[in-house]
Amino acid sequence: MTAKKRYERPAIKRLEAQMPNKFGLRTAYVPMTHVDGVAVKDLLKEHGSPLFVISERTIREKYQEAKQAFTNRYPRVQFAWSYKTNYLNAVCNIFHQEGSWAEVVSGFEYDKALANGIDPRLIIFNGPDKHEEDLRIAILNDSLIHIDHLEELYSIIRLADELSKRPRVAIRVNMDTGVFPIWDRFGFNYENGQAWDALNKIMRSGKLELTGLHCHIGTFMLSPSAYGVAALKLADLALGLQQRYNHEIKYIDMGGGFPSGNTLKGAFLPGTDTNPGFDALAEAITTPLVNSNFPANKMPLLILETGRALVDEAGYLLGTVISNKRSSTGKRITIIDVGVNLLFTSFWYDHKISPAQSFSNYTEETMLYGPLCMNIDVVRENAVLPLLNKGDQFVIHHVGAYDMTQWMQFITLRPRVLLIDMEGRAHIIRQRETLESISQYESVPEHLKKIAP
């Protein structure tokens, strides 16, 4: 018996002016049948759908690309892996192997970094909510503590006495870089003198080792020039410390916020075309530092905490079509097994989605809904896709950042996460959740154990 032909839903489309005809978008939907050489259909068959897949190769290549961009322009550069972006241990350890320090924003993340075996002196502890116990451990471990507010500064001074240690600290500075909104809820403001006030307090206390200056000006920043402004302002503070206190800081930490290749909602052109790459960002950041008055042999170390731009493109979310139907107005609706529970970032991106098998060139506009029993579960309001049928598979691109930390255990369990290594071998790096993994934290009072009267 000869093999049957691949079926595609029969479709008829009215040609309208102002509407891209089927040709216009022909090349936009190249199917993605493999991730790093491994077939999508095999992966889903073996590990179930949906499934997160991370490419180790892409992570390492992105890291090298970023490192090159900065080290070509500045003599001393250090990356610190932003745990909140993706704190799966396997992912963190790829970055640590490449040479990244750890950047954490909670006691939980701090412990995770320690458990991964990173030298505690190479952990940067950021964020507005460091508990007293966290601070105590970080001080004893000689980690780098970036102070967010005055209460924290006073706590650290007190703990320094208590523990007879000289904590290594930096302050986080917020500032006007010409972009809106200003992230002024974190750290000390540059323009109104808060930053200097904090620096004076640190220097006069005599109990803390002021090692650096830190800023983090925003998220998904499309304008490299804003980083140039920020670098200039931090350099100004550093040189001021030199003048006032004859104190040399060791590093300037420019934080993160670099955009990935994702396309923000409302953008006209795709993000992969328009978003600034590492070269443009490195140029903007390093130029004011190189041109500032630091003596050539005493340039501060430049630390970067970019997370999204390094890992987003390494992450894929594989899934399967559950059903398609028409809305009351005749619009096509496609229901998939991936919802906002796994794809939190779909609230602000129009994710690129590729079919995982080939189709004719015919496309249609469709709304993509997730499987949750919730009206907000919309993955794309409007996507132009081939004629997907029940059981067809697809790949959602650029999901390496935040999706595996902000995901929700809601209505259903979270799927497996795979890592494809440099040799194309797949490793499970996070198991699929089970009923047990969720219920284990619950307890039912004795009188509620029996539900029958």
Added chain:
Amino acid sequence: MNRRKVTVAVTALNAIDSPGPGVPVIRGLKESEMLDVRIVGLSYESLEPGIYMHDIVDKVYQIPYPSSGIESLLARIEYIHSKENLDVIIPNFDAELFPFIRLEERLRAMGIRTFLPTEKQFDERHKINLPAFGKKYGIKVPASEPVNDPNEIGKISKEMKFPLLVKGKFYDAFVAFNADQAREYFHKVSAKWGLPIILQEYVKGIEYNVIGLGDGKGNRIAAVPIRKQYITDKGKAWGGISVGDEKMLALTDHFIQSTKWRGPFELELMKDEKNEFSLLEINPRIPAWVYLSVGVGQNIPEALVRLALGEKVDAFSHYEIGKMFIRYSWDMIVDLKDYQQIATYGEL
């Protein structure tokens, strides 16, 4: 005279009531005395009139929208190039310029030339950056603010008085007389062209326009100032007349010299009651009324192609003042099979 044979691809064949510049560019090229031009039209939709003008357009291919990304555009051009052996591409839509500027080197490696502004020039003159542009180059521009959220409109309108212009990132401009109207236009414009939208001070006066061509080294190759005589309800010129105004030419020269502008452009200027010019907008491409420049002695499309090919091009030294263009519409009779051909195969 022995004319050089070249194949030129041209976009914006939408010669409709809000016309693209493609068809007049093609007319200029077809009338060239130096070049023997074969025209490959590039279209997005199946009803662009230029597709069906077989007397001046030799072949048409559909190309993917800029929103589908640079790689799909390049893949399509590679295919077209394999059939047509293109020498030059002239993109004429604002939204296309960014992808084509990004592709310049890769197209050159394939043997296809363009003559476009640099990415820096393109960014600097963007509507959003116009205030900074004016400051940097000492050119008077109206106050304007980018707006990302309709709630910002109230605050900005306290600093700038109504009426205000609500402008899209690429196209469209509406005059709003109050905050409610501004909000309405905000949604209309942002739905079509994305964020931010631009709120701009409304300058009263008479609008003048200059079409020009810079060689990228600071030299003016061509410049023709006009006054638009009749503007349609879509804000497009229906008629216009070439004028002689040294002030405008001086401003144009200042613009070209200080930016070292490369490629074609249109300056939108407003002359106020004190006879001073404000620069409202710089369009980094050929305007739809380019054929007037051909008619007054400056064949800008021809000069553009020659610059793209690396030829030495002498600057035009004069143009006829007091010549007019009057646009008219013309109904072609088209066979359904032509429409069917372009709609299903993307080629005609």
Added chain:
Amino acid sequence: MKKMKSNIALSESGFVFNPNTGESFTLNPVGQQLFEMIREGQDYQSIRKKFLEIYEVEDSIFEKDYEDFVHLLHSYQMMEPDEQA
């Protein structure tokens, strides 16, 4: 039985012109095959048999797609009104 209006024109490229309404349409290859069979006047059972023979498709899915397709043909005014039973 579903009957298509006799003057609907279909080209080899999958382009459809409805002279009654002046509208044009395009079909994907599977749609074109189905369209032709409906135009020839074949009934659902024979179309279904043929499709299940050639294509890798579940019966229930094809039935749903067929109904959706015919519904569209009706809404595009390409079908004769259903003969009332």
